Amino acid sequence: MAASAELFCDLIASHSGRDKVMKVLCYTAKVLSTPNSTIKIDNAKKFYIFSSRISQARATLRLVDDLPTILYALEYGLGRHEKNRFDALLGVLTNIVDILFFPVDKICWLSDHNILQLDETKKSKWDVINSVFWSLSVFLNLSRVLRDYHEKHIAGALLMKERAVGNVTNDDAEMARKRYEQQRIMESITVLRMSLDLVHAVSSLPKGYLWGGEIKSWKVGVIGSLSGLLGIYQYVVKIKKSKKH
Incomplete structure (x- = not known):
């Protein structure tokens, strides 16, 4: 207890x-x-x-939450540490969307608490923009996770192949296999969690946009x-x- x-x-x-x-x-x-x-x-x-x-x-x-996001984006830069340009592009786009989300989210918060006076039409438009940035952020992050998951799955398959031909010792291979299995389980959970978040985020969009409002x-x-x-x-x-x- x-x-x-x-x-x-x-x-x-x-x-x-x-x-x-x-x-x-x-x-x-x-x-x-x-x-x-x-x-x-x-x-x-x-x-x-x-x-x-x-x-x-x-x-x-x-x-x-915006300051930590901005600092992370500055440290990430143009993603020169990524393995290829596509991953770097995904990372940069994700950071841009995340940074843009926060001022929009603040406007919605101010409007919800009647600190910023907006009519219903404008308030609705800002809510839609907020949902769009949220959906884009989840989609981009999920895309990055899926690419990383795929690459690690390939690496795990290569490890099993090396073990089969005897290029690594059984003890080393077994330890590596256990670590790989643990990581794969956690990454599978991440993919599932973010997929649920994507379904949730898109559902907040107006009707007519994918499954928004459905x-x-x-x-x-x-x-x-x-x-x-x-x-x-x-x-x-x-x-x-x-x-x-």
């Missing part, structure tokens, strides 16, 4: 870990905010309010909850590994 409590404290000690917990709470409540045979209307309204408040809190915490609210809640739980699992694994070392 004490170990679990300590692990949870380690999880929420960082902004990233805390956001993952809040994400699960937000979207789980969103699932429960749809009235049905087991959830009464009054309780559904309470879950809706809870989900809305947590979502607003997450948006508020994002107000200070997914029911409770289904969006399920998608967001699953993504959040996968993110928590990966973060917990990372914490445990860091403690071992």
